[in-house]
Amino acid sequence: MADAVDARGLVRTFDDGTGVRGVDIRVAPGEIHALVGLNGAGKSTLMRLLLGMLKPDRGTVAIAGRSLEGADWTTVGHLVDYPLAYGELTCRQNLALGARLHGVAPAAIEGIVDAAIEELHLGQYAGRRAGKLSLGNKQRLGLASALQHSPRFIVLDEPTNTLDPAGVILLREALLRRSDTGAGVFVSSHHLDEVARVADRISVLNAGRIIGTLDPHGIDIERSFFELVHSDDVTA
């Protein structure tokens, strides 16, 4: 089975010197691959490159063995930057809109939305407009929209931002359920949060380059992370 994503030699730099410089990333089916790095390391740029939001200066990206031009986007779910949540629509309407945009058949939308509301514990907010939600609940809504159509490749950029501890646990469980059924998950964080800790693999990004990996089951992996980053900064 082809990797959920296989990116090779990705380069995209910006005028201010930030970006990614020759990154290889693979996420296997059923794998949770965490990407950690300090702010400005290039995590969001890398995720945007994987999803076609940015065109690389060099390098290739394949999703389930197909180039981005031929990718089956119905099998992809993502939350990068901001949730897909329109303030004038209710949670339920936003989820229905998200399901439709991800190619869910109209007849199946209601059931999928109900399941997403239940999974992310959005029941009491289902009829509330997204513009009236707290940041944390808006993030839950965005995550529900990204995950509800059972994607085979999931990309989440710092998904625990603004989530309360209960939301973090809900997300972690939702990702584990999907990876158990064969979905590849690529999730970024600027710190080793609860989601990074359930990853099968942790890659460290610094100054636009993958500088090493961390053992998710290791002892004191935060210390290992900072040692890696410090060592790379000194070498550079």
Add this chain to the structure above:
Amino acid sequence: MITGLVTEFTKLAHATVVRVTSVLIVLGISLICSSMLFAVHTDDPQLAAKLGPLIDPGGWAGYFAVAVQVTGAAGLVGYGVVLSWLFSREFADGTIAGLFAIPVSRRTLAAAKLVVYLTWGAVTAAALLLALILLGLAAGLGPIPADVVPWMGRQFALSLFSIVIATPAAWAATVGRSVLAGIATAIVILVTSQVSVLTGAGGWYPFATPALWAIHSDMAVTPLQLSLIAPVVAAAVALTLQSWKNLQLDR
């Protein structure tokens, strides 16, 4: 395309910006025009003297003469506001990232935005005409004479022309990623149209020809001059669709 249309219609139908602008276009323009009728029938001779020439020749014809003038300016700005918002709000709300990596292309979504905008605009234009007629009847203008029907047709047509000549605002709002860029473009279209009319070149300035044609029934605006609107609007639509197709989240 159906997914895009359903998505965009759902958003438009629930948007406060669209509701408020619809009310401003329909009731705002019609109330301005009908209030002039009341003003010229006032007991204040000075006010009547000032406003009287504006609704010359009076009655239904004068009333619609005012309506096309107000529609030419206020309508264009109103339609420009909604069009700019439709395209720029994805950037302002951060929802643009969610419109990548989905099976519906951004070009299709942009086309759906334009179709929904045109449909909403046509409904608004019809509602404005209806409001004008109802307020004219309420103002005591009496039965509508047959020679006023062409004026009503011009008023409705000018609304439709205003809807389509605002399309460059969609491209500006996309490139500028800002509602202000789109609104500014609509205002620039309005101002340059006025200038072109004052300099006598309005007949050959596609953004000015609809208003010239509608307001000055005695002025010869040729079919060729009116037809120049088509390539300008087509170019604006093509540029907008291409910009959405080539969009990158690089800023």
